[in-house]
Amino acid sequence: MSKQENCDVLVVGAGPAGLTAGIYSSWLGLKTIVLESGIVGGRAWLAPKIENFPGFEQGIKGSDLVEKMSKQASRFNADIKINEEVIGLDLHDEVKKVISRRQNYETSALIIATGTQRRKLSVAGEADFLGRGVSYCAVCDGPFFRGSDVAIIGNGEEAAIDALFLADIARKVAVVTQEKEVDIEGTLLDRLQKKPNVEIIKGKVTEIVGQQVVGAVKIVEHESQQEALKEVKGVFISLGGVPMTAVVRNAGITTDRAGCLTVDRQQRTNVEGVFAAGDCTCGGMQVVTAAGEGAMAAMRASAYARKKL
Ligand SMILES: Cc1cc2nc3c(=O)[nH]c(=O)nc-3n(C[C@H](O)[C@H](O)[C@H](O)COP(=O)(O)OP(=O)(O)OC[C@H]3O[C@@H](n4cnc5c(N)ncnc54)[C@H](O)[C@@H]3O)c2cc1C
Known part of the structure; x- marks a missing residue:
């Protein structure tokens, strides 16, 4: 792995926070690289319809919104690289070293925008039936369950969005x-x-059961404490996310007990020249807040990088 690239601002993650950071720092004239391990657009790409992002009075499909963000960043010459999982950071020197699976990077300022990964249900059957009825993505896998009975596990906004989406597909x-x-x-x-x-x-799933594929979920109702078997073909786990912060913790960046990156009002972490934005800081957990934090992080990171030029 001898190849190396240099930039002024490097952003890890191309969700709404990372893309907005990319828009801002490239628009401010800084050489900007955005590294993405998965889908450009992050979790927002999965949202069937985003109705609360300002400027789109009729709502907008998540994938359309993030595509616009990505094109906007590219228009200002931000270099968005896919299949680039960051696996290590060396933040000991003034120039920060970022190691991906493919190559090394050096940057004056670094923005972490790695979002969250799916929270597990942690019951028997969850891992066994993954891809055989158990899913963490209603938008991706919902169409496989057309006309079937499904369960969604979760009590928050994300579960509600998934339920509305699946109600038009499932029985x-x-x-x-x-x-x-x-x-x-x-x-x-x-x-x-x-x-x-x-x-x-209002109950708790205690087990996912089936033969080759999911057949039912065991539910203990909260009020009666009685256990019942609910026959379903699909189980969608919509319990929100936990921050993807293993790489940054190893590099000495401070997180709280829940794993959320600790930042000040200017999105600065405890390491000079390193900023964080979006769901990985456990801010608003919304596209608009991720974008806002991304913008702030990029403005501060750009000012920091400029001093080093
Ligand atoms: C189904 C669904 C519906 C939603 N609906 C709405 C809605 O209506 N309104 C709303 O405001 N919000 C909604 N949300 C929430 C919204 O999508 C998130 O709050 C937002 O995407 C957070 O942006 P982010 O950039 O912080 O993180 P993410 O979108 O999670 O992006 C982080 C990116 O970082 C990448 N990454 C992680 N680790 C690495 C690494 N080591 N190297 C390289 N890349 C890495 C990930 O692959 C990912 O692409 C919804 C979410 C879902 C799943």
Whole structure:
């Protein structure tokens, strides 16, 4: 791995936070590289419809929104590289070294925008039936369950969005809350309750069962404490995310007990010249807040990098 590239600002992650950071620092005239291990657009790419991002009064498909962000960053010459998983950081010197699976990079300022990874349900059957009925992505795998009965596990906004999406595809959708209460507010809850084929079950899934593929979930209802078997072909786990921060913790960047990167109001981490933005800081966990933090991080990172030029 001898190849090496240099830049002024390097961004890890091309979700809404990383893409916005890329737009800002390249627009400010800094040589910017954005490294992405998965899909350009991050988790927002999966959102069937984003109704709360300013400027799109009719809402916009997540993949369309992030494609616009990506094109905007490229227009200012940000270099967005895919299949570039960052596996190591060396932040001991003024010039920061970033190691991906393919090559090394050196940068004056670094922005971490690595988002979150799916929270596991941690019950028997979850790992065994992964890809055989168990999924963490309703938008990706939902169409395989057309006309079938499915369960969504989760009590938050993400579970509600997934349930609304699947209600138009599946025969019946059971939303199993896991927690005692539903944590879905406003119009989202109204829309969910109006769907005739959606049932909200206040209970806890204790096991996913089946033969070759998923056949049912075992649910213990919170109020009665009775266990029941609910026959479903698909189980969608929508429990939100945990920050993807293993690489940065190893490099000495401070996180809190939940693994969220600790930042100040200017998105600075504890390491000089290293900034963080978006869901990995556990801010608003929304596209608009990720974009806002990305913009702030890039403005500060650009000012920092300029001093080093
Ligand atoms: C189904 C669904 C619906 C949603 N609906 C809405 C909505 O309506 N409104 C709203 O505001 N929000 C919504 N969200 C939430 C929103 O998508 C997130 O808050 C937002 O994407 C966070 O942006 P981010 O850039 O911080 O992180 P992410 O979007 O998670 O992007 C992080 C990126 O970093 C990459 N990465 C991670 N580690 C590395 C590494 N080591 N090297 C290189 N790259 C790495 C990841 O592959 C990923 O692409 C929804 C999410 C989902 C899943």
